[in-house]
Amino acid sequence: MSLRHPSARIWAEQHSASDTPRLGLLEAYALQGHPGALALAGDDGASLAAIAAPRRPGAAARGLGGWMAGLALVAVVLAPLIGMASLLGDPVGIWRMPIAESAPIAGVCFAIGAIVQLAVLGTWLARARPRMPLWIWVAIATAVLGAIALWFGTGLAQSSGFAAWASWSIPIAAAALIAAVTGTLQLLLSRGGAMAAIPALQSDRGQGTGSLRDELAAMAPGERQAVLADRNAALAVLEERGMLSPESAERARRAPLGSLRELDGR
Structure with missing residues (x-):
């Protein structure tokens, strides 16, 4: 099943001006072409991965x-x-x-x-x-x-x-x-x-950062650059729309891939 927004840039363009954008969700949309990394990109990534995952044959049963x-x-x-x-x-x-x-x-x-x-x-x-x-x-x-x-x-x-x-x-x-x-x-x-x-699930989530790092490192350089380009384009859109201050946008651009959710709420 495809997501509502095919890229992080389009998500940023269509994001309601009355809602504060979540950078973790922005990055999750940028990672949607890489299911393994998306599932480990925090709660937003896991939610999108569940939506995008193909329906298994046993789901109907x-x-x-x-x-x-x-x-x-x-x-x-x-x-x-x-x-x-x-x-x-x-x-x-x-x-x-x-x-x-x-x-x-x-x-x-x-x-x-x-x-x-x-x-x-x-x-x-x-x-x-x-x-x-x-x-x-x-x-x-x-x-x-x-x-x-x-x-x-x-x-x-x-x-x-x-x-x-x-x-x-x-x-x-x-x-x-x-x-x-x-x-x-x-x-x-x-x-x-x-x-x-539940404790095992929480433990796995606690180790998710390292696993996400491994998934990102396994990407081909061109794919990683494409994700970064989409992420940065979305950040630029939010900055142009006044939904992200120049300082926050610059800090997000400097952040390593996979870490934008850590900037939410700052």
């Missing part, structure tokens, strides 16, 4: 996986709620639905919740087992809803002599049990994989 996870979450949240509401509707007077009609609805809804919980639990156990606080709360809520649905449904079935409740209550009990097991396993076996990776 991950996007589809995200949508499927979202739909699964909606299903596992809504299904028990609908099942619970079908049983509670008659006692509280929201609507009139006999147990013979509400029991199948509740059974099917909680069965859906149980299946989704099992699928998520299996996937979670087979992978890195990251801690998922939202899913823990969903599991707890499902277990609580299942217990309440069993209690209400059993009372309604006994009062109306609905013998088929014994069968329809099985998926409700299963959903509550699976949810309780899921929540317990999340609490006991989950790993802080995402959080544990």
